[in-house]
Amino acid sequence: MTEQIVQLQGITKEFIDGGVSHRVLDRLDLLLTQGDTIALTGASGSGKSTLLNLIAGFERPDAGSLSLLSEITTSWSDNLWSHFRRVSLGVVFQQFNLLTPLNVEDNIAFPLRLNGLDWNSWCDHLVDSLGLRPLLKRHVETLSGGQQQRVAIARALAHKPRLLLADEPTGNLDQLASLEVMKLLCELAAEQDTSIIMVTHSMECAQFMQRRWHLNNGQIHE
Template sequence: MLQVQGVFKSYATPQGPLAVLQGVDLHLEHGSSLALMGESGSGKSTLLHLMAGLDQVDRGTISIAGQRLDQMNEARLANWRRTDIGLVFQQFNLISSLKIDDNLAFQARLAGRFDPLWQAQLIERLGLGDLLKRYPEQLSGGQQQRVAVGRALASKPGLLLADEPTGNLDEATSDEVLQLLLDLLRDSATSLLMVTHSTRVAERLAHKVVLQNGRVADAGER
């Protein structure tokens, strides 16, 4: 599903180039899950943004489901993000002007993959049935993150990229949201790459990669 080979990324600063990634290699099989860990500044979020096609590598390649991101123009990348991947962030990023049922359907409708039966299943599994006519500001943090998970999975993407999706939640709510996410991933055959600082969260995923100083320092699986 995901192949990262020899990826380098630097950014210009007043003091000169800042090397963030310095030859990263990793892979993720179809239907599997991987925790991407590392200290602040190790390059985790930079790598996730590159894998989401939100930025470009300096050197190296990123391939997702056999498609190389560096060979796509901006229009193709935008369409690919709508149809092939799902994104979940720590800040939820729900659309404040839309009610919950429309937030849930938003990504799938953009992708032309809205499935009422799958939507109904997501609503039931995520426990959102009584919240559909509310707006995001009327929900708790845990409820908003469940909506964000449902929105990302509504189009049945091949790959879900999640950046600290439970980082703003208390431990009990974090465990609940993570369990729901993992259950839904099994049913949809979606692969998961999650940036997390939590060892406890990482232990729930099948594989782990640790970034240190822009390189893969450790990897493991359960």
């Protein structure tokens, strides 16, 4: 039986702005199973990034239940959330969020060290597939946007996460670089059967995912 990676049931999230309540997620249900790859689209402000933040545990829902790796997270402590993020979650940000004091190799190795792991053959495979071998000793601030995004992908996948969350991962790249990065991201994730939820405004990037979800009025439409 295929494992459930993410399950949301009746998830509601509201924000107060100027004394007015805005419900961005409205009793939302969704299910993501092992190996699923999802493109999440929707208008600006529709709640796409909020949904990713809820799944990552950076925010909490106002109502409903969230299960990760078949475990209900309602009673998770901060330590359990930290363990999930450290061991089972990879994140790729639009702004890269690399550790600028470190070189490329140390950025990629960072999640490994958090888990007490050493550099291994999978890391070598990531580096070679993403064309990063000549850049390993370079400091990340000296790299182009496309190169930095490749480093971010390698870092997110280095510890073989069960789930990858990507928020506009190609938003700062030109079209050619975007498509190249998407192809590599999908190929590498597929090798480890990693599930992906990717927020994107690009229909071309969305085509790389198996399924497409659209968030509108607090609900997912496939």
